[in-house]
Amino acid sequence: MIGIFDSGYGGLTIFKYIEEKLPEYNYIYLGDNARAPYGELSQSIIYNYTKQAVDYLFAQDCDLIILACNTASSMALRKLQQEYLPKRYPDKRILGVIRPLAEAVGELTQNRAVAVMGTNSTVDSGAYINEFADIDPNIRVIQQACPLLVPLIEQSREDQPETKIVLMEYIRPLRQERPDAVVLGCTHYGFLEDLIKKYFGPETKVLNSGEVVAHKLEEYLLRHDDLVKKSDQPQRIFLTSNSSEKFDQAAQKFLGRYIKSKTINF
Ligand code: DGL
Secondary structure, X not given: OEEEEEOOOOHHHHHXXXXXXXXXXXXXXEEOOOOOOOOOOOHHHHHHHHHHHHHHHHHOOOOEEEEOOHHHHHHHHHHHHHHHHHHXXXXXXXXXXXXXXXXXXXXXXXXXXXXXXXXXXXXXHOHHHHHHHHHOOOOEEEEEEOOOHHHHHHOOOOXXXXXXXXXXXXXXXXXXXXXXXEEEEOOOHHHHHHHHHHHHOOOOEEOOHHHHHHHHHHHHHHHOOOOOOEOOOOXXXXXXXXXHHHHHHHHHHHOOOOOOOEEOOO
């Protein structure tokens, strides 16, 4: 069983590509909608919430958990991997989205200037700066927190003038630095991918996060082929800490199909 964790709906945009590429596994998706958004919370709160989700998913028989959320990956993954997992679950694994995205974007940049867009917490954590420094210390990272984009997208205002104004405000200082690649460092920003590409111009490369994460996961599972079992009748379980009706409705947008979720308390 593979667990997919996100603060809410956004991880469904990542799961969509994972499921498409790797349909033969069982999946449990858990969205902590009752406590989302995580993007404005402190590191210790995000760590504790993510740890609770990890405990819950491991108790459901997950062998591997993907933190599909950029904010949880930036603020909690390292500590979970280095301190919590070895003590509590030495045979299980947790992966995030920061490293795969940084690797993929790092391969694209020619002039070694990369723009990162993310939530306040993701930007404050410096997680992308650290990953890029590790991949190639010559890559210059310019960050921009975009806190208004998640609520605008959740209200389906992608095409409204206010979204375009806000997005332009966020992109203007980044564009001045002439990056040639952009990290969409938040689960939601894919809904604005076309606009972001347009505002940066044709010279700037923007990648689809879901595709990148799914591709890197496929490679990881090939290297660790005894970690998770495949199934003849693969299961999909969707759990949320808030209203399941709301979750099912949002899934039509974020996942692109109808699902039936269950509310849990963890
Ligand atoms: N899933 C979060 C992320 O990718 C965005 C929503 C939130 O702030 O909780 O950063």
